[in-house]
Amino acid sequence: MGLIRLLVFGFLGLSIAYLAISFYSRSIRKEKLEDRWVEDHPGDGDSPEREAFIHDGMVEYQSGIRPKLILLVYVIPALAALLLLYLINFF
Amino acid sequence: MTYLKWTLRATVAIVMFLLLHYTLPQHDIVRVVNTYQERQDLNDWTRVFWAKPDDQSAELVNRDVQFIQTVRRKSSLLGFVVHNREEPMVFRNEDTGWSWPPYFKFDTANLQTQADDLRSTPEEPKWAVMTHYGWRNELISVFPNAVAIKPIDGPDARVIPWFNIFFFVFLVIAVLFVRAMWRQFRERSIDPALNEAGEAWDRVDARADEAKGRFGRWIDSWRSKPKR
Numbered sequence: 601m602g603l604i605r606l607l608v609f610g611f612l613g614l615s616i617a618y619l620a621i622s623f624y625s626r627s628i629r630k631e632k633l634e635d636r637w638v639e640d641h642p643g644d645g646d647s648p649e650r651e652a653f654i655h656d657g658m659v660e661y662q663s664g665i666r667p668k669l670i671l672l673v674y675v676i677p678a679l680a681a682l683l684l685l686y687l688i689n690f691f
Numbered sequence: 692m693t694y695l696k697w698t699l700r701a702t703v704a705i706v707m708f709l710l711l712h713y714t715l716p717q718h719d720i721v722r723v724v725n726t727y728q729e730r731q732d733l734n735d736w737t738r739v740f741w742a743k744p745d746d747q748s749a750e751l752v753n754r755d756v757q758f759i760q761t762v763r764r765k766s767s768l769l770g771f772v773v774h775n776r777e778e779p780m781v782f783r784n785e786d787t788g789w790s791w792p793p794y795f796k797f798d799t800a801n802l803q804t805q806a807d808d809l810r811s812t813p814e815e816p817k818w819a820v821m822t823h824y825g826w827r828n829e830l831i832s833v834f835p836n837a838v839a840i841k842p843i844d845g846p847d848a849r850v851i852p853w854f855n856i857f858f859f860v861f862l863v864i865a866v867l868f869v870r871a872m873w874r875q876f877r878e879r880s881i882d883p884a885l886n887e888a889g890e891a892w893d894r895v896d897a898r899a900d901e902a903k904g905r906f907g908r909w910i911d912s913w914r915s916k917p918k919r
Contacts, residue, residue, distance in 0.1 A: 601746045602789035624872045627879050685795040688838065 610677070618673045625670060626658070633657040714792045714824055715858065716838060717770055718850040719780065721761035721821045723809045723840075726784075731756045740825070740833040744786035744799075757784040757799060759806045759837055761821065762813075764846055782823055782837040792824060794838055805840050818846045 633654045637644070644650055661667070732753045733741055741756070743749050759782045765774040784803055787796045811817035819842045825835035 602743075606789045620872060624875055627875050631875075631879065681793070681795065684793070688794055688796050689798040689801075 614674050614677060618670060621670050621673060622667065625666065626661070629661045630654065630658060712769075713826060715855055716822050716824055716852070718852065719761075719763045719766070719770070719821045719823065720773065720843070720846055720848060720850075721763040721780065721819055722811055722816045723759060723761050723806050723819065725760040725810065726758065726803055726806050727760065728755050728757045730754070737831050737833060740831075741783070742785040742787050742836060743790045744788050757803050758782065758834065759784055759803070759821075763821070780827065781834055782821065783834040784837045787836070794824070796838055802837060802840060806837070809840065809842060816846070818843050818848070820848065820850055
């Protein structure tokens with residue numbers, strides 16, 4: 601029961617962290633795309649080409665490795681807990 | 692308002708310090724004198740200072756707890772300064788299981804055996820490093836929980852708190868990361884929304900001014916003309 605409670609609350613807590621980091625990472629990527637567009641097209645604030653450029657950039661980001669790396673938010677604490685369990689009891 | 696803000700901040704800081712001071716591991720240089728087991732009543736508020744080794748223990752009114760009696764070297768300033776004097780220190784030895792604090796300690800019986808094995812006399816002392824968390828309070832019978840014991844050559848050993856070093860480095864990184872996340876969120880999500888709301892409000896305001904202007908002119912038209 602204690603283990604189940606730990607798993608449930610741990611999962612909830614880490615899910616909040618996962619969502620927050622995903623949101624942050626997307627926001628950073630979008631800002632970078634906007635900055636790059638302004639560098640190449642000074643003065644162009646909102647044109648359909650700009651929208652398409654940013655949209656394509658975000659699609660490319662979503663299919664890349666970075667969003668998958670955020671899943672480490674679940675993996676690393678689980679490994680840390682297992683390591684702690686081993687060191688405290690069997691080392 | 693400033694007083695209120697600083698009082699709030701100080702309270703949060705003190706609570707954080709106490710929480711970390713209770714929960715993080717500390718090291719004592721000890722000499723085991725004896726171990727014993729004693730029935731403990733657990734049905735008042737000091738229950739928070741005892742562990743919950745398993746689910747059935749949550750409802751028990753009393754149960755047996757193992758203890759390790761030691762003589763330790765006195766220390767101060769969070770254990771950074773170790774003195775040459777000695778003082779008695781009694782540790783409880785309880786499983787933390789899967790519950791708080793997250794030590795995942797299940798080897799209470801083994802630890803008790805190790806402690807028994809290290810028992811010594813003042814004439815022929817065997818020194819050891821005791822890793823523990825928690826506080827000792829004589830008034831309300833609170834004992835720190837022993838987590839691990841390791842024999843050392845002499846009482847002058849220096850213990851480097853690696854776990855705490857990593858923990859605080861991680862804590863600083865985490866705080867900076869959360870701050871960066873919050874700033875990004877405010878810059879990209881909150882401020883634009885506020886700006887938009889501000890602009891909308893300005894439009895409403897301007898229309899109100901215009902309406903008032905028209906209304907005012909109509910009112911004025913009922914006033915008597917200034918006399919020539």
